[in-house]
Amino acid sequence: MKFALQSLLNSCIRQGSLALELPNGERLEAGDGTGLPLTIMFADRRAGRELFLNPELAFGELYTDGRLRVSGGSIYDVLELLGHNLDALSPPQLGRVRHALRTAFDGWRQRNSERLARHNVHHHYDIDDRIYSLFLDSDRQYSCGYFESQKETLEEAQLAKKRHIAAKLLVPDGASVLDIGSGWGGLALYLSDVCGAEVTGLTLSPEQLKVSERRASERKLGDHVHFHLQDYRALDRSFDRVVSVGMFEHVGARDYDTFFGVVRRSLKDDGIALLHSIGRLDGKSPTNPWFEKYIFPGSHVPSLAEVLPSIEKSGLIVTDIEILRLHYADTLAAWRTRFLSHRAEAEAVLDDRFCRMWEFYLASAEAGFRYGGLMVFQIQLARKLDTVPRTRNYIGAEETRLRQIEQAKAAYPVAAE
Template structure:
């Protein structure tokens, strides 16, 4: 078994250095000897066989179950080694067939009808709310931050993200705004407080809904912010502005046309929409099976080539597209550092297996943005070309105006402290 594993890994790891041991056996080395050596140990032959038969699923499972231990380096380093080598790796026929099959049947996994969408959301977002306070910023922004400078703090970068989005939305006082996938309410509250908008936030998470409503009550914004437990397909009101941040990844390719048709129906004739979503730099693919099973069931990261045709058919006009490349990598790095710093508190809520599962999720996600072609796109949409200015100068000007309205802020802290 060790010989076969050495052969398989030897074909994959052409650059770098990895020492691998199975059970109590002596380690063998693969790679070209460059870089800082990494070392892993598999619990036994069964673990080695699982890794060879279905690495896309087994890699994460073995780590979270303790059957793959990193003895030198960190799991993020091992993931980086694998991803950077996979760029030059030509998979064999069985691997190609398995991945082609996943792409072909993805419509079954992404059949996100209303009831299933609610169940998928609950799987990830209805965890113990204290978990998210341990690693997110003070406003609980669970999406890509916007780092204006390399040394900007996570809290300031998340505030910059809200400011950047509000500027692109061109929100005016008194306008009605729909926030699709409003989470814990941070963006909706910002638009109400800083832009004097009237905001409706919709979510499918009962945990997030309760927190968002409580936050609106604490800030005495109930008259300007209405949070609802509602599917976007069931909304009937009309809005001057529509925003969706970090929700589109849960829509599913079969429902892209429905999503944009709904947005077009809800948006006023002179309205503006801003869609913020994770995307692929390359061609369409399929969701990693480990992510689909343990983290985001029903989720999928789209290529722009899948999104734009649905927009075109809806009658909406694309007025701006911005690609945020490494911003999410830096966001995930900060989340993982905070997650590790609060390890004992995570273990008090769940257990070691859960901690390792989320550690793998955060590490793999960060490295996907650094090495595996993931990015974030912001697409600005309208019904009329004249709904937004001719040049992008207005974005910076509006950000400066919003920054002035924010004024002095108290020192921010880790959420939950």
């Protein structure tokens, strides 16, 4: 096993420095000696075998269980080092076979039924609600921020994201808006408060529903924003605008036709829809097995090639596509910093194992957006060709108008100059 681990290490690290310390004290080293002197330490002999046989799953499991420790830096430093070496990565043949099998199996997954969808949402979003307050912004935006400059705070970037989405939706006063996957209600409340919309939000999380309804009441928007514990497939109304942020990743590839069929059915003839989702820059690939098992069961991150055929089949028209590069990496970096600064509080709420799992989740996701081919796409949709202006100039003009409304209300953070 020693020689197998050395081979794995050599295949992964060409630049930088990484050592494996085995339980018997032996050290295996790889790299050119530059950078942080990072060391991974195994707590038992089985850990090395598990990592070699299934590194994509075992790396996160071993760290979560405390059987893999890091010295000389953090787990993010190790993941960043691996990211820097991706271009030279030469995975063992076993890893290629495993990846091919997972890709093939991914196409045969069961459909994401309403019951399964509720179970998957419950797994992630119905943990102790205090955890999310430790690392999210005050509006609890649990999706990619929009960093208009490197000076912006997380609060400003999340406000800019809502503004950017609202600008693309061109929401008129009094418009009816459907928010599919409304989370803790932040976007719905913004669209009502700033744009004057009548918003219907859908969630499958009882915890998120309680928080959303409370926030609407506190903001005195309860007559204009209504949240429901409801699957999107049960909709039977039409709206002026439809938006979905950070939910599409949970739909499942086999249900894309259904999803866009519902969007088209729910959108009035002159309506505008916007989809904001994590995507892949490098083509179709199965979900990382550790994320699938511990963080987002039933999720799938698509390439645009997987999404666009279902849009075309639905009869919707793609009127704009924007790719957000690195914005989510910066968002996750801010979340990770906040979470680690409140780690003791998180451990008191749940336990040390959860904290290690959550740190690995945030760190590996950030590395994925910096080095692993992940991005965020925003697709604007319509039923008619002339629904939105011919050029994109209206987006900046609308953002300026919305920013003035925010400033007049004095309830939103002012961006740094």
